Amino acid sequence: MNLDPRIAEVTDRVRARSSAARSAYLDRIRRAGEAGPARAHLACGNQAHAYAAMGEDKAALAAGRAPNIGIVTAYNDMLSAHQPYERYPDMIRAAARRVGATAQVAGGVPAMCDGVTQGQPGMELSLFSRDVIALAAGVAMSHNTFDAAVYLGICDKIVPGLVIAAATFGHVPAVFIPAGPMTSGLPNDQKAKVRQQFAAGEVGRDKLMEAEMASYHGPGTCTFYGTANTNQMLMEFMGLHLPGASFVNPGTPLRDALTVAGVERAAAITALGNDYRPAGEILDERAFVNGIVGLMATGGSTNLVLHLPAMARAAGIILDLDDFADLSETVPLMAKVYPNGLADVNHFHAAGGLGFMIGELLDAGLLHGDARTVAGDGLDRYRREPKLIEGRLVWQDGAGKTLNDRILRPAKDPFQSTGGLRQLVGNLGRGVMKVSAVAPEHRVVEAPARVFHDQADVRAAFQRGEFTSDTVVVVRFQGPKANGMPELHSLTPTLAVLQDRGLKVALVTDGRMSGASGKVPAAIHVSPEAADAGPLARLRDGDRVRVDAARGTIDVLEPDFDARPAATADLSGNKVGIGRELFEAFRRNVGPATEGAAVVV
Structure with missing residues (x-):
């Protein structure tokens, strides 16, 4: 061919x-x-x-x-x-x-x-x-x-x-x-369901631990x-x-x-x-x-x-x-x-x-x-x-055909005609979204932003019942220069609960999500990052943000956006403890996410 x-x-x-x-x-x-x-x-x-120390191999090595x-x-x-x-x-x-x-x-x-x-x-x-x-x-x-x-x-x-x-x-x-x-252990969808139930307060930690141990076994x-x-x-x-x-x-x-x-x-x-x-x-x-x-x-x-x-x-x-x-x-x-x-x-x-x-x-x-x-x-x-x-x-030779077309399909009869990732480009920068797990009806979200500088604050706001309408959750100062670009996978159950309640919800971040990014649309790796005075640093609560995986765009819809000063964040807490002191040179010298967020190449 x-x-x-x-x-x-x-x-x-x-x-x-x-x-x-x-x-x-x-x-x-x-x-x-x-x-x-x-x-x-x-x-x-x-x-x-x-x-x-090579024992019987010494002679061969020396030769x-x-x-x-x-x-x-x-x-x-x-x-x-x-x-x-x-x-x-x-x-x-x-x-x-x-x-x-x-x-x-x-x-x-x-x-x-x-x-x-x-x-x-x-x-x-x-x-x-x-x-x-x-x-x-x-x-x-x-x-x-x-x-x-x-x-x-x-x-x-x-x-x-x-x-x-x-x-x-x-x-x-x-x-x-x-x-x-x-x-194979506990099916992954059952594990995810228990995680969402725990996030919503419907089951206790004992049931969560039981499910996790049955999955990772x-x-x-x-x-x-x-x-x-x-x-x-x-x-x-x-x-x-x-x-x-x-x-x-x-x-x-x-x-x-x-x-x-x-x-x-x-x-x-x-x-x-x-x-x-x-x-x-x-x-x-x-x-x-x-x-x-x-x-x-x-x-x-x-x-x-x-x-x-x-x-x-x-x-x-x-x-x-x-x-x-x-x-x-x-x-x-x-x-x-x-x-x-x-x-x-x-x-x-x-x-x-x-x-x-x-x-x-x-x-x-x-x-x-x-x-x-x-x-x-x-x-x-x-x-x-x-x-x-x-x-x-x-x-x-293998079977030459799929043995389960609910899992694996031929190239001529795929689950969808395009791949599982989309680049997003707009006045908030460049990012990426894993769309393969996001249902088509959830791939476009336009809603007011809630801006956070810490993933724990998102969970706290959820527990206080503050998310009652369509929301674009923005978690910034999570890029490689800010704090090493951690995965924000622990937010997945929280955001999934909101989506299951019928809200339009999306995540926008200069951080990462897990490789198991799920059903909530997440615009991630947004670059330039907030710590580099990227556009995310100019966002405010209530700004109307549109995340559009269908068109591949990510924009804030506010006329004065470009003229605003960039916010700053107190990142001193991310520099010490659990070995973080040792990585200051990495944070100072890391490249942008668009180039792999690399230090050594």
Whole structure:
């Protein structure tokens, strides 16, 4: 199938915009690749330090002829998704030995759980943790003794941070190894209902805790389609996973077989062999366009509108919100997974999953089928699904059709003809909305504004019964420079209650929402942010605001708006406590949301 002309147009635009930066990047990583890892050139003392604890692998490491794989791990057991990684290093080392290679844990990176920090001060460190992860992975890889790297990470900021590091060390082949989603627990819609009942005072904390524990109940990613599972989709669409690896449950024989196969592939694509696949060459404009196509087709997390530009810049690729907007207009929404449906990712996977979706998008000309991947040239092999047959891992053709059209549909018969995200532009700035979960009748809201500087004040106003008419709730001074751009997901149950009462309600903020942004229209990432004297800082209570996802606009309808002075906020409380003191340099130097809200790229 020929490439859709609109996909080609966006790709050509990205390629032209990125020409200088990409050329400089490729020149840099090619020079690094030609120099090779320094292992063979290290002084004996340097090498002795590197190999001292490696036991049976010492001789192979000292000889310097076997591929050495660096393991960068985000293991901790605070994140259910990352708990399975505890036993991966031993599995990886054993798999490497069987193919004549060696493997070492190069370093660990922090991995915070946004589910724990939602609505808490720690959430103000969440976005910046992406840059810390990139820096920590950079330290791990700086030993320059690795022929390839395997990256163990899944959740919200972890995968983007690791991709930034993999791109920075772009001369080193990189394979991302997932751990899979937890098995299905309490259905997500039932959990959301209990949250709304608690917000409305209809049930107590005991019922809320019971529902939450029944939903988040074991190892693996949370099963809704939030940022963690969107990350896994991206790694497959962008060719950094093995085909079909994303959504196989932890602790299963197939999961372990895929992990072993990922190690074998990492050993096979080093510069020591005949199939050298440096990460920086895989991460080209085709890969990033393919990733955005996947984001739109699945109705994925709004957080990736921040992460993808930051990831791309690390590889010399410059993305703009217009690219997301144009691809969203071109790509059909093919999946309904909670919060834009009742199914979870296990149901999605069983219905045909990413293999079916990639095949459909390839046949429709909506993906770059010639993109390079860790599995080989071309995305076509990502149509296939992995299976264990008599203990041997093989890839076979998938069903070739959806097995549940309430969850997954063909590209020619989608849930809607456009993707799951919309860019919003107007006199309040530029923002984005996840529309896949918002019913059409709620996508346009024009109402007086209530302006807040703290999400806790919104909940307090709700508890006092102050929201009795249509309202655009504005929560400003939540951008990256103000307080690290926390997610405001804890507002979702409150706003959903108002909407269920029949009110027209929308959220406008320079902060973020969770990757599980739900049924309330939320104009987020609004830039320039209020702390940069952006237009949001001139809003007042009672101003008439129109949020129009149908037309892609976000405007205040007041004639004197442009002439007003910008409000300021006392942000001193956001600078101390729970580690926030350590991140002042990040707040001072962070870029705008439209460029990924990045510090290190």
